Amino acid sequence: MxxxxxxxxxxxxxxxxxxxxxxxxxxxxxxxxxxxxxxxxxxxxxxxxxxxxxxxxxxxxxxxxxxxxxxxxxxxxxxxxxxxxxxxxxxxxxxxxxxxxxxxxxxxxxxxxxxxxxxxxxxxxxxxxxxxxxxxxxxxxxxxxxxxSHGFCARCGHASEVMMAGWQRVCPACGTHHFPRTDPVVIMLVTRGNSCLLGRSHGWPEGMFSCLAGFVEPGETMEAAVRREVMEETGVPVGAVRYMATQPWPWPSSLMMGCHAEALDTALTIDPVEIEAARWVSREELAQAFAGDHPEIKPARKGAIAHFLLRAWLADRLV
Missing domain, CATH: 3.90.79 (Nucleoside Triphosphate Pyrophosphohydrolase)
Known part of the structure; x- marks a missing residue:
């Protein structure tokens, strides 16, 4: 991209x-x-x-x-x-x-x-x-x-020691080497026609909506994670998925993998445990939200990859 x-x-x-x-x-x-x-x-x-x-x-x-x-x-x-x-x-x-x-x-x-x-x-x-x-x-x-958060060996429980100028921890008891953790997360711009799918998590500021996101599970591809997360949270089936960009996100240790996903349907079935709400938003509504004029929607904050993906979609710069 x-x-x-x-x-x-x-x-x-x-x-x-x-x-x-x-x-x-x-x-x-x-x-x-x-x-x-x-x-x-x-x-x-x-x-x-x-x-x-x-x-x-x-x-x-x-x-x-x-x-x-x-x-x-x-x-x-x-x-x-x-x-x-x-x-x-x-x-x-x-x-x-x-x-x-x-x-x-x-x-x-x-x-x-x-x-x-x-x-x-x-x-x-x-x-x-x-x-x-x-x-x-x-x-x-x-x-x-x-x-x-990783001061002890995950294998034997002994206190580990810092090595390699801070880029490894080594257990003096069992010899296990531990490396910095990075958790892969998919965050997806889901579109169908002239609309995109936005959701909001529990506890977010009032009116804030953003792209759907979720952790990649062991043994799962990025594309499969996108389809699973969208289905779990909103009940929307997804077809084509393509990678767009990544963003390191140190809260605490994620790598956000931004994707564009094409929805196959628009019917929503929200899982209230996963998210608080979701809605389809037209390009015109999204432009209004970015301008600060939408009565109900506040977009993802500037600097987050969700804001980057949504603005790129508005400007037709996804390719």
């Missing part, structure tokens, strides 16, 4: 420096180089400066804020020949607690952070970060989240 990598987190060509992960002398030398930097994450929120156009901060490795980290940093990659790490300071307890609900709009300011810097929910920054900053932030959030 044309412009597929315009999706937020879609990839900026980051050099992930896989050659350094197991090369201890080379990595040690890279960490001593003057250009080495680190991004900082607090409970999944990146440290940024600015608002409408936010910058992901990269701090020198001797910055006092990095001493707040309780675990070794993870190597994210290289920029202009210098390494970029990620430090997790989630143990810090701020005066302003995190918010609740669909989108945490609270910000936290650490007393040791550079002036104007604050921790912000990554979902609130979807359209504010450059492609490189977005890729670094998403990678840092996903890999640090994996370490936070």
């Amino acid at each position: 044309r412009q597929a990598e315009e999706v937020t987190f879609g990839g900026s060509g980051l050099d992930r420096a896989a050659d350094l992960r197991g090369d201890i002398p080379a990595l040690a030398a890279a960490l001593q180089a003057p250009g080495a930097r680190s991004v900082v994450i607090w409970r999944g929120k990146p440290l940024v400066r600015g608002e409408a156009q936010a910058d992901l901060l990269r701090l020198p490795l001797d910055h006092p804020l990095l001493a707040e980290a309780r675990a070794r940093p993870v190597l994210l990659g290289r920029e202009a020949g210098a390494v970029v790490l990620a430090h997790d300071i989630s143990g810090w307890e701020p005066e302003a607690p995190p918010g609740e609900g669909f989108l945490d709009q609270s910000v936290q300011v650490h007393p040791l952070a550079p002036e104007g810097a604050r921790f912000v929910e990554l979902r609130a920054l979807l359209m504010a970060l450059s492609p490189r900053d977005a890729e670094l932030a998403a990678t840092a959030k996903a890999i640090l989240g994996w370490h936070d």
Whole structure:
């Protein structure tokens, strides 16, 4: 699909420096180089400066804020020949607690952070970060989240140890190697004629509708997952399915595989356990929703792959 990598987190060509992960002398030398930097994450929120156009901060490795980290940093990659790490300071307890609900709009300011810097929910920054900053932030959030939830060996239960600059965990008891987890998810633009099928999950903001989505099951193809999920959630049979684009989605570790699916019928039978509602929406209604003028529908937020797919369909850019 044309412009597929315009999706937020879609990839900026980051050099992930896989050659350094197991090369201890080379990595040690890279960490001593003057250009080495680190991004900082607090409970999944990146440290940024600015608002409408936010910058992901990269701090020198001797910055006092990095001493707040309780675990070794993870190597994210290289920029202009210098390494970029990620430090997790989630143990810090701020005066302003995190918010609740669909989108945490609270910000936290650490007393040791550079002036104007604050921790912000990554979902609130979807359209504010450059492609490189977005890729670094998403990678840092996903890999640090994996370490936070996978500290013990799934085979024997013993505490595992961080290896390969943060890209493996190894169990010292049974020797099992564990690798970062990525969960494949299909998200589909389902169309029939001049209409597309939108749904809403329980707990979403009032009026918000988006593309249907669901996890790919073991032993299942992407196309089969699209057909199964659409049938389970809405009772709509699907014929042709084609891949459009992917989006890393670190909540906590998904890879969203965007697809276009052609419905064979329009009759809806909603599974109320799976979704709250679903409806067919014409191109004219969708354009009205994107303009903010629809009385009932608010579209998927900008920066999400669902918004990307729907806007591409409106502009006839699916091919």
